[in-house]
Amino acid sequence: MSKRTIAVELATPGLDPQGRPARIPLEAGVGPLERYEEGEPDAGEHMLINIGPQHPATHGVLRLVVELDGETVVRVIPHVGYLHSGFEKLGEYRHYNQIIPLTDRTDYLSPMANNVGFALATEKLMGIEITPRCTVLRVIACEMSRIISHMVWLGTTSIDLGAFTPFLWAFQERERIYNLQEMWTGARLTTSVTRVGGMMADVTDDFVAGLRQFVDTYPKTLHEIDRVLTRNAVWVGRTQGVGVMTAQEAINYSLSGPMLRASGVPYDVRRDKPYLDYDSYEFDVPVGEHGDVYDRYLVRLEECHQSNRILRQALERLPDGPLNIADPRLILPPKSRAMSDMEAMIYHFKQVMEGVKAPVGEAYVGIENPKGELGTYLVSDGTAKPVRWRIRPPSFINLAALPKMAEGHLLSDLIAINASVDIVMGEVDR
Amino acid sequence: MNSSAEALRATFGGAIGRAVESCGDTIVYVDRAALLTVMAWLRDTPGQQYDYLVDVTAVEYRDRERPLEVVYNLRSLERRADLRVKVELDLQGELAIDSVVPLWRGADWLEREVYDMFGVTFRGHPDLRRILMWETYAEGYPLRKDFPLRGRFSRAEQVRQALNANPEAHYSMEELSIAEAHDDLPPDMRERLRRGERDKIPNSE
Numbered sequence: 001m002s003k004r005t006i007a008v009e010l011a012t013p014g015l016d017p018q019g020r021p022a023r024i025p026l027e028a029g030v031g032p033l034e035r036y037e038e039g040e041p042d043a044g045e046h047m048l049i050n051i052g053p054q055h056p057a058t059h060g061v062l063r064l065v066v067e068l069d070g071e072t073v074v075r076v077i078p079h080v081g082y083l084h085s086g087f088e089k090l091g092e093y094r095h096y097n098q099i100i101p102l103t104d105r106t107d108y109l110s111p112m113a114n115n116v117g118f119a120l121a122t123e124k125l126m127g128i129e130i131t132p133r134c135t136v137l138r139v140i141a142c143e144m145s146r147i148i149s150h151m152v153w154l155g156t157t158s159i160d161l162g163a164f165t166p167f168l169w170a171f172q173e174r175e176r177i178y179n180l181q182e183m184w185t186g187a188r189l190t191t192s193v194t195r196v197g198g199m200m201a202d203v204t205d206d207f208v209a210g211l212r213q214f215v216d217t218y219p220k221t222l223h224e225i226d227r228v229l230t231r232n233a234v235w236v237g238r239t240q241g242v243g244v245m246t247a248q249e250a251i252n253y254s255l256s257g258p259m260l261r262a263s264g265v266p267y268d269v270r271r272d273k274p275y276l277d278y279d280s281y282e283f284d285v286p287v288g289e290h291g292d293v294y295d296r297y298l299v300r301l302e303e304c305h306q307s308n309r310i311l312r313q314a315l316e317r318l319p320d321g322p323l324n325i326a327d328p329r330l331i332l333p334p335k336s337r338a339m340s341d342m343e344a345m346i347y348h349f350k351q352v353m354e355g356v357k358a359p360v361g362e363a364y365v366g367i368e369n370p371k372g373e374l375g376t377y378l379v380s381d382g383t384a385k386p387v388r389w390r391i392r393p394p395s396f397i398n399l400a401a402l403p404k405m406a407e408g409h410l411l412s413d414l415i416a417i418n419a420s421v422d423i424v425m426g427e428v429d430r
Numbered sequence: 431m432n433s434s435a436e437a438l439r440a441t442f443g444g445a446i447g448r449a450v451e452s453c454g455d456t457i458v459y460v461d462r463a464a465l466l467t468v469m470a471w472l473r474d475t476p477g478q479q480y481d482y483l484v485d486v487t488a489v490e491y492r493d494r495e496r497p498l499e500v501v502y503n504l505r506s507l508e509r510r511a512d513l514r515v516k517v518e519l520d521l522q523g524e525l526a527i528d529s530v531v532p533l534w535r536g537a538d539w540l541e542r543e544v545y546d547m548f549g550v551t552f553r554g555h556p557d558l559r560r561i562l563m564w565e566t567y568a569e570g571y572p573l574r575k576d577f578p579l580r581g582r583f584s585r586a587e588q589v590r591q592a593l594n595a596n597p598e599a600h601y602s603m604e605e606l607s608i609a610e611a612h613d614d615l616p617p618d619m620r621e622r623l624r625r626g627e628r629d630k631i632p633n634s635e
Contacts, residue, residue, distance in 0.1 A: 080561060080562065081560075081561060081562040081563060081564065084562045084563065086572060088547075088573060089572055089573055089577075089579065090579070093579055124453050124454075125453060127453070249535075251481055251482055251507065252534055252535050252536065253534075253535050253536045254482065254483050254484065254534060254535075254536025254537075254540075255536075265507065267507050272510050273510065273512075361452040361453055362452050362453065362455070362457075362489075363452070363453040363455070364455060364485075364503060364512075364514070366484070373484070375484060375485055375503070377485065377487065377501070377503070379489050379491075381491060381492060381493070387489065387490075387491055387492060388487075388489045388490075390485070390487045392484065392485040392487075392503075396539065396543075397536060397539065397540070399539075400536065400538055400539040401535075401536075404535070429562060430562075
């Protein structure tokens with residue numbers, strides 16, 4: 001490796017003999033810097049730089065080792081695993097209901113949707129039919145999650161690309177949903193809201209009124225964001241034609257969620273393999289056509305509108321009736337009954353000490369999480385703890401396509417492309 | 431039961447093991463040697479068109495007599511149909527299987543994760559390295575049933591290794607050879623690279 005030498009004349013007098021400030025003519029080849037020949041010796045020399053794991057633009061503890069030719073990315077090698085917590089291993093030592101708090105901590109930007117995904121898979125494994133009120137509440141949980149996750153994505157991505165204001169608007173909206181989540185579950189982030197066969201808690205009238213108010217006012221913020229970004233020359237210039245994935249490639253790379261749809265593949269789990277009661281809601285699935293960062297932005301922005309639409313319908317139809325299924329072997333009795341009624345106490349004891357046994361078998365449930373298809377694959381050998389709990393992590397699989405998307409672009413585009421994947425490291429590393 | 435199971439048996443005969451149904455999902459067991467041909471057939475045959483690889487993972491049962499299973503979740507986006515393909519690997523035998531990366535690029539990281547967590551080798555994988563654990567992780571494969579929850583080494587040993595670890599070892603072999611960084615490496619590291627060694631704690635012998 002040759003070292004380049006730069007001749008710098010020290011102690012430049014600064015004044016010419018007449019006592020006036022010295023002037024150095026700005027002409028080629030006359031300055032104090034040694035000129036170097038075209039193509040020699042620097043041409044073809046690549047630079048290796050390391051981004052992360054502590055870097056604001058990597059959205060968590062992602063590390064990217066980048067090989068650069070000038071400013072062009074020749075190769076990207078992502079490194080993940082800095083946040084690996086062994087959730088899947090832990091799950092093998094826990095009862096089904098005890099796993100739900102772990103699901104919060106995987107994709108911590110949409111904890112409620114993860115709770116729902118796990119509960120649905122367990123219920124499929126055990127053959128449980130949940131109540132209508134629970135179904136609608138879970139839809140509300142999923143769509144609230146989609147909104148906060150997309151708001152975080154929008155805010156952080158706009159910051160990465162130099163727009164600060166939408167970040168503040170987006171996080172304000174997220175804060176309003178967080179207040180609602182706190183009202184419902186007592187926690188803002190670690191919600192653990194579902195249980196096998198029902199929910200941890202029912203919503204209050206205040207929650208319903210609060211969500212109704214949110215649904216009415218939220219589109220205004222979306223329109224503001226749309227006005228600031230969608231036709232903004234800087235935004236358009238930095239996102240259009242960047243990180244393109246064709247439909248064929250997106251399928252081959254197993255992309256899912258907004259990443260897949262931005263490439264023009266109209267697959268949405270809510271529409272094409274409906275779970276809960278999504279088949280009875282009216283909503284559109286936005287599909288892009290160019291598969292670049294800009295289309296991913298448009299798809300996510302439109303999904304926020306559609307989530308709002310679903311929330312509005314869910315609030316209208318929210319039925320009365322029981323929240324949990326009526327099976328004392330699965331649902332814990334109220335504390336007051338467990339302390340006063342012998343039978344209830346026995347059921348309580350058995351559930352806490354032995355857990356709920358699932359029949360031998362296996363179940364896979366994929367739900368449309370904000371990041372993509374969140375799959376939960378459970379294998380049971382008839383005991384109260386799963387043999388295998390596998391999370392199909394959408395952002396892990398989407399991130400794997402980063403080298404394919406970024407190579408050949410500029411380094412600054414790599415930041416935009418990485419942001420457009422919408423990763424959350426808690427889920428990538430699990 | 432998904433009709434693809436019947437079609438597979440009609441086409442490949444003995445290479446297809448039992449087909450079972452669990453919670454409404456169809457599971458087809460495929461012989462290890464036939465995996466790539468079966469997968470290519472499932473992907474490319476009109477009427478099957480399982481063009482989307484949802485997931486690759488593995489399952490080891492608590493019963494030590496049962497083989498380890500590598501699980502492929504396939505989907506046909508066109509037909510909105512799902513199929514689960516499993517390959518059984520005997521725990522006493524060689525844990526190796528053909529990689530499906532030539533068919534689906536999306537399998538790249540998924541197979542790396544299965545290798546990392548279960549120790550299954552994928553033949554023909556372009557870059558089979560650990561992914562969630564670090565390159566020099568020496569405790570084994572965390573999701574195997576014989577792996578204790580808190581790891582194989584004691585906490586003191588884990589700390590000792592972390593403190594003794596060579597920071598250079600956190601770079602992957604591939605990166606160290608690019609951008610001429612290779613020449614600046616310590617000689618023992620270059621020697622290790624030359625031998626293509628992995629999964630060793632440097633300076634621990």
